[in-house]
Amino acid sequence: MTPTDPTPDDLSHGDMAAVSRPGRRDDDVATIDPGPAGPAGQSGTGQPHDTGDADPLAEVLGETPDEPGGAISVLRRALGASPQLVRGIRTTVGLALLSAGGKVAVPVLIQQVLDRGLLGPDGFRPGFVWSAVGIAAVVVLGVMVASRATYVRLVAIAESTLADLRERTFAHIHRLSIADLDETRRGVLTSRVTSDIETIARFAQWGAVAWIVNPVVIVVVLGVLALYAWQLTVVVVAVLVPMLPALRYLQRRQLAAYDRVRTQVGETLTAVSEAVMGAPVVRAYGLAQRTEGRLGAAIDRQYRAETRALRFVTGIFSMSDLFGGLVVGAVVFAGVTWGASWGLDAGSVVASIFLVTLIIGPITELNEVLDQTQTAVAGWRKVLDVLDTPPEVVDPEPGVELARGALSVEAVGVGFAYRGGPPVLVDIGLHIASGTSVAVVGETGSGKTTFAKLLVRLADPTTGELRIGGAPLGDVAADSRRARIRMVPQDGFLFDLTVGENVRLGRPGASDSDVLAAFDALDLQWWVDRLPAGLDTPAGERGEQLSVGERQLVALARAQLADPGLLILDEATSAVDPETEQALTSALVRLAEGRTTLSVAHRLSTAERAELILVFDGGRIVERGAHHELVAADGRYAELYRSWLGSTRDR
Amino acid sequence: MEAVFTRGLRTVWRHVRDEPVTFTLALIGASIHAAGVVATAWAIGRVTDELILPAFTTEPATARAALGGALLLVGLGVLRASSILLRRYSAGVTSFRVRARLRRQVGHTLVHAPLEYHRDTPAGQLLAHADADVQASTEVLDPVPFSIGVVLLIGFSLASLLAVDPVLTAVALVLFPALAVLNRIYTDRVHGPVAEVQERIGRVSRIAHESFDGALVVKTLGLADHERDRMATAADSLREARVRVGRIRGTFEPAIDALPNLGIIVLALVGAWRIDSGAIEIGQLVQAMALFGLLAFPVRIVGFFLQELPRSVVATERLDRVFAVPPGPPEGVGVGLPDGPVGLRFDDVAFSWPDGTAVLAGATFEVAPGEIVALVGATGAGKTTLCELVVRLLDPDRGTVSIAGVDVADLDPAALREAVALVFQETFLFADPLRTNIDLNDTVDLQAVQAAARTAHAAGFIEAVTDGYDALVGERGLTLSGGQRQRVALARALVRQPRLLLLDDATSAVDPVVEAAILADLRRELAATTLVVAHRLSTIRLADRVLFLDGGRIAASGRHEELLALPAYERIVAAYERDGLPSGEARP
Structure with a gap:
């Protein structure tokens, strides 16, 4: 008879259940990556994947299907990872039991007042009514206090566990070897510390309480009924048992239907974004009708999916009243017909009517919570899997310090493959004297970017050894390595801080004047002066307040501040406005002075200027030497150079 | 607060008035439910007095009467359940329909609004109009029928209680x-x-x-x-x-x-x-108690409704501002174009942004049919604006833009689109197969698509993908690099065999080696008049002639080597020599 309580999660939606607003998952983006199969000479603004198609994080990123019965093992692992979860659990569960048990106070009071206060052999007993009412009031108020305590305790424990879990997972992801992170994988890892933990949080706010309280309410109600007459319990159970499969069925259909709704909502959004992002194309190519037609079709499909899902939601909601009516009818019929022979009183039959309505709500709620629990367990498992992935690059304690000044680079038989993948680098051997400027050229997928990443220890070689400044790279102390070997990535990634703070990240403890000196050393003082608030100008999210070229300027200043002995430059491929381009070029020349530099070159003009050129192909170095030597040798480099030169200079 | 309440009711009324049938059904469902709840409490009271109490006296009711009473309670349960079905389903359909209509209306506005509107409004906000704003504007509709039902319910309950005591x-x-x-x-x-x-x-x-x-x-x-x-x-x-x-x-x-x-x-x-x-009778007390239990939840619904109202008002106002955006100029039927190669002419063209920033201040130039012309100018000189004026994404404040001697303002829009293709620097690809992305209207055969892709140097990477031209682009498909995207966009222009091709820095993310090959192929295989906005020396060198845009006008026109005598031109081109080599060395 009583409609289900609103879920605490969803106050604002009236009797729409928590499931009625489709959310969007942000980790279900599948990507086909042409990868190294791409054609020669392809390039562009996107970061090329030099990595082959092996996936070192496959186990972490894989969407393991929900195994039945896995919930217990996940829970055990979860307790291992977060032992604080069970802190004070006995008190909490005790309070929950008290508050659940107290819910039967009102029906019992009705029964007592009727049977012993009014209809007993002594007739009306005011004293008894007063004390029964008093006790019931105390119990109801006690339930209120105990519920509050239970809820607040659970929330406090769950939230501190989750905050801690979030922080540790986040830090652990940063420790993993993520040399080959692309956009999709980054998205998946991000969802581990955002949406996956949020599913656990939602569960903690509602599901966890529901799991403790609802079974107790059901048991206590059936118990009190049995105290009146065990036959009553049998009748109630018999009537309500069919409710369970009916609810399960509707719930499953509803979840499937909402999956469809989510897909359709995504498609509507895609269609809208066509009209928004593609506005110039739509107008220039006369596509208004096509775009509007597609949008209309997507909206229609969404409407149909929503209406379909609505059927199941509605069905679930009407279940409570349907079975409420059935069970009350059954109790009345049984109580009236056989009540006297079962030893019932009028009061206990009336009380039974109120009691049975108390268990409908918990049953429907448990049905809903079951699926929420599965989602939470799956999310929890994914998070734990991340925590269980051992970091592949382990820093030595204590490590060797690198010498001051320019650093030499030596590679002996270096090979690299991502776990289980094909080799990306094969038998790389080289010696670069300190102070040399080196350009690495090669097609997308040739291994040149991977080689650069090995030099900053984003991953360790699978075979062979890298020595920097004479020391094996694996033995170098992390701090020394980070200070002395610096990589400037092509997108010049900045944090949502000021320009000055972004530069200061290059060397902890640097002052404003150090930062200015770094800009000055690169002849970029004028650029800082032109910024609206100088060094205090905010860079914006991902540095988006600045242009691509300007972000690179900041990244160069950041490297200059650290004063590295080995500089690794991943050259940008995207077009930069001419003025910034000029500033970048001269800053790069100044930054390179007195250091060993290795540029992953996308422009042959960079190679032209380098003292040593390494030509990568299929994971090997196929040619090496100075520009004029390689041109004279008439090999692979000469071929690349000719095609470039032919199109730009010989007219 | 009062104002918000009335405005909220007006919003609700405006939404539901277009769906009178389903909304009325929802109201009927809500009313039946209210009556059913009060009737249930009353029935429990009657059953207590007439069946339960006598059952434990010497005059119990007959089994027939017991069955009748039980069936009454079951029947009332069925009635409540059905009324919930009717109310919720009809209310849901009402709001889904209203939402779909609002979304379509937002979509229509977005598709037909002038390009300036899109430029002035962040994309995230426009997307939010179709999604979050529509949702927020209509969320209030879901509890409306129930809330009205609850008001009835409270009325019925008080009446039945008053009748009792x-x-x-x-x-x-x-x-x-x-x-x-x-x-x-x-x-x-x-x-x-x-x-x-x-x-x-x-x-x-x-x-x-x-x-x-x-x-x-x-x-x-x-x-x-x-x-x-x-x-x-x-x-x-x-x-x-x-x-x-x-x-x-x-x-x-x-x-x-x-x-x-x-x-x-x-x-x-x-x-x-x-x-x-x-x-009173015992049954009447039981009836009152049952009523209290039944009423507790519905009373909260009214609270949800009141809480949603202000949000709905604000979101609806935002939507109204979107709907108020006037559509761009209507497409009239105009003059067609003569056959054969077409020339392009700007005659004293001026254009400023609405905020008064002048972009073009009397640009005059001519491009002969079949000519390949490079457009050079500093950042912000108005190169993109100039291109957009040709395809009428913008209209000039003064002067005329004409193609083959016809003012573009008089041109038939279909003829304009058929003859002219503009390729943007920022590429937009649809979440469609590659083939559809090139041939937008499914009007040409695969061979033509492949030929265009070859000329745009996109065929190589497309054919290397598993599904080739059928591979889906976008979130659930292929991730393309910036250069690859630009080449697909170029193929999209080429497949239409334009007679005038405008490349607005359309190959900026393409590797210089590939870019040079593309331009060489374009020159060889396409007999189109071409205007290229160039940021690379290699592009400039491929052109027959260079137009130098400076100070809102064409400051000079001629061959690259001739223009180098101009210091302003020389400075910009020197900067284009991306490798920073002294410019003398870069030129043979």
Whole structure:
């Protein structure tokens, strides 16, 4: 008879259940990556994947299907990872039991007042009514206090566990070897510390309480009924048992239907974004009708999916009243017909009517919570899997310090493959004297970017050894390595801080004047002066307040501040406005002075200027030497150079 | 507040008036439900008096009567369940229909609004109009029928209680307003903290996104600890906000649960005396108690409705501002173009942005049919604007743009699009197969698509993909690099065999080697008049002639070598020599 309580999660939606607003998952983006199969000479603004198609994080990123019965093992692992979860659990569960048990106070009071206060052999007993009412009031108020305590305790424990879990997972992801992170994988890892933990949080706010309280309410109600007459319990159970499969069925259909709704909502959004992002194309190519037609079709499909899902939601909601009516009818019929022979009183039959309505709500709620629990367990498992992935690059304690000044680079038989993948680098051997400027050229997928990443220890070689400044790279102390070997990535990634703070990240403890000196050393003082608030100008999210070229300027200043002995430059491929381009070029020349530099070159003009050129192909170095030597040798480099030169200079 | 309430009701009325049938059905369902609830309480009271109490006396009711009473209760349950089906389903359909219509209306506006509107409004906001704003504007519709039903329900209940006993009615008159007030205080209190939780979830997620996007920098700079601290702070402030919400919920939810129970307890007390004094029957007390239990939840619904109203008003106002955007100029039927190659002519063309920034101030030039012309100018000189004026994405403030001697303003829009193709620097690809992305209207055969892709140097990477031309682009498909995207966009222009091709820095992300090959192929295979906005010396060198745009006018026109005599031109082109070599060395 009583409609289900609103879920605490969803106050604002009236009797729409928590499931009625489709959310969007942000980790279900599948990507086909042409990868190294791409054609020669392809390039562009996107970061090329030099990595082959092996996936070192496959186990972490894989969407393991929900195994039945896995919930217990996940829970055990979860307790291992977060032992604080069970802190004070006995008190909490005790309070929950008290508050659940107290819910039967009102029906019992009705029964007592009727049977012993009014209809007993002594007739009306005011004293008894007063004390029964008093006790019931105390119990109801006690339930209120105990519920509050239970809820607040659970929330406090769950939230501190989750905050801690979030922080540790986040830090652990940063420790993993993520040399080959692309956009999709980054998205998946991000969802581990955002949406996956949020599913656990939602569960903690509602599901966890529901799991403790609802079974107790059901048991206590059936118990009190049995105290009146065990036959009553049998009748109630018999009537309500069919409710369970009916609810399960509707719930499953509803979840499937909402999956469809989510897909359709995504498609509507895609269609809208066509009209928004593609506005110039739509107008220039006369596509208004096509775009509007597609949008209309997507909206229609969404409407149909929503209406379909609505059927199941509605069905679930009407279940409570349907079975409420059935069970009350059954109790009345049984109580009236056989009540006297079962030893019932009028009061206990009336009380039974109120009691049975108390268990409908918990049953429907448990049905809903079951699926929420599965989602939470799956999310929890994914998070734990991340925590269980051992970091592949382990820093030595204590490590060797690198010498001051320019650093030499030596590679002996270096090979690299991502776990289980094909080799990306094969038998790389080289010696670069300190102070040399080196350009690495090669097609997308040739291994040149991977080689650069090995030099900053984003991953360790699978075979062979890298020595920097004479020391094996694996033995170098992390701090020394980070200070002395610096990589400037092509997108010049900045944090949502000021320009000055972004530069200061290059060397902890640097002052404003150090930062200015770094800009000055690169002849970029004028650029800082032109910024609206100088060094205090905010860079914006991902540095988006600045242009691509300007972000690179900041990244160069950041490297200059650290004063590295080995500089690794991943050259940008995207077009930069001419003025910034000029500033970048001269800053790069100044930054390179007195250091060993290795540029992953996308422009042959960079190679032209380098003292040593390494030509990568299929994971090997196929040619090496100075520009004029390689041109004279008439090999692979000469071929690349000719095609470039032919199109730009010989007219 | 009062104003918001009336405005909210007007919003609701405006939404539901277009769906009179389903909305009326929902109201009927809600009314039946209200009647069903009150009838159920009444039936429980009657059953108590006529069946349950006599069952334990010497004159029990017949089995037939017992069955009748039970069936009445079951029947009322079925009635309530069906009325819920009717109410919820019809209410849901009503709001889904209203939403679909609003979305279509937003889509229509977005598709037909002038390009300036898109440029002036952030994309995220435009997307939000079709999604979040439509949702927020209509969310209030879901509880409307139930709320109206609840008002009825309260009316019926008070009437039935009054029929039983004025004293019991008095208890209800104290309890239900108290419940409403408590509920109101709760939603007011929890609103701010809940919004804060949302905001902090957003912050945690922003940090995670930013930090993992910059994973390379974090690693190479050794910022892991710094980042961990940042996340720890954000995660802890989220925890704190959630615990605060938890406290408020923990306080109010049990209190709201307890209130009807306390009401029933008071009823038991008062009722016992009333029964003893003979004022009421036991069944009537039971009826009142049942009613209290049944009413507790519906009363809260009215609270949800009132809470949604202001949000709905604000979102609806936002939508109205979108609907008020006038569509771009209507497409008239105009003059066609003569056959054969076409020339392009700008005659004293001026253009400024609405804020007064002058972009072009009397640009005059001519491109002969079949000529390949490079357009050079500093950043912000107006090269893109110039291109957009040709295809009428913008109209000039003064002067005329003409193609083959016809003013583009007089041209038939279809003829204009058929003859002219503009390729943008920022590429937009549709979430469609590659083939559809090239041939937008499915009008040409695969061979033509392949030929265009070959000329655009896109065929190589397309054919290397598993599904080739059928491979899906976008989130659920292929991820293409910037250069690849630009080449697909170029093929899209070429497949239309334009007679005038405008390339607005359309190959900026393409490798210089590939770019040069593309331009050489274009020159060889396409007999189109071509205007290329150039940022690379290699592009400039491929052109027959260079137009130098400076100060809003064409400052010079001629061959690249001739223009080098101009210091302003020389400076810009020297900067284009991206390798920074002294310009003398770069030129043979």
